[in-house]
Amino acid sequence: MITVRDLATGDREAWQRLYAGYGEFYNTPLGDDKADRVWAWLMDAGYEAFGLVAVDDNDRPVALAHYRRFARLLGDGIGVYLDDLFTAPEARGSGAATALIGRVNDIARESGAPMVRWITASDNLDAQRLYNTLAAKTTWVTYDMAVK
Numbered sequence: 001m002i003t004v005r006d007l008a009t010g011d012r013e014a015w016q017r018l019y020a021g022y023g024e025f026y027n028t029p030l031g032d033d034k035a036d037r038v039w040a041w042l043m044d045a046g047y048e049a050f051g052l053v054a055v056d057d058n059d060r061p062v063a064l065a066h067y068r069r070f071a072r073l074l075g076d077g078i079g080v081y082l083d084d085l086f087t088a089p090e091a092r093g094s095g096a097a098t099a100l101i102g103r104v105n106d107i108a109r110e111s112g113a114p115m116v117r118w119i120t121a122s123d124n125l126d127a128q129r130l131y132n133t134l135a136a137k138t139t140w141v142t143y144d145m146a147v148k
Contacts, residue, residue, distance in 0.1 A: 002094055004052055004055075004099045004100055006053075007042055011053055014061040015039070015051070016039070018064045019086070021089075042066065052067070052100055052103055054100050062096050063085075063088065064085070066083045067107070070117075077112075078111070079117055080107060080111070082118035083118075085118065
């Protein structure tokens with residue numbers, strides 16, 4: 001059985017294993033400096049990003065999600081942005097991702113945010129099959145510009 005809880009200080013090793021797997025999936029290696037920085041952000045209650053883990057019956061983290069609130073200026077309110085979502089390969093199909101997205105949805109509702117937003121790679125078809133059952137795919141195209 002999968003349950004979702006807030007990321008806790010004792011989760012560091014399991015979180016780093018999962019987050020490194022997420023980085024590998026997207027060909028973005030997770031070095032120690034980046035891991036230390038992101039972990040510090042997630043453990044800082046005053047920082048804008050928060051972490052969740054889906055855990056198995058032994059309270060072992062098998063999936064993670066990072067989220068934050070964002071201003072929806074034209075939408076006249078706030079939304080919740082799901083930054084990162086990753087399930088360990090051995091836990092895929094367990095309901096962990098659905099449970100994490102469900103918890104982020106609950107957090108959005110509890111905070112008065114009318115929507116949760118996230119992106120995924122265009123070739124991540126397995127994730128898209130799940131996402132298509134939970135949310136509406138938008139028509140927006142995303143751009144990244146390197147700062148010069």
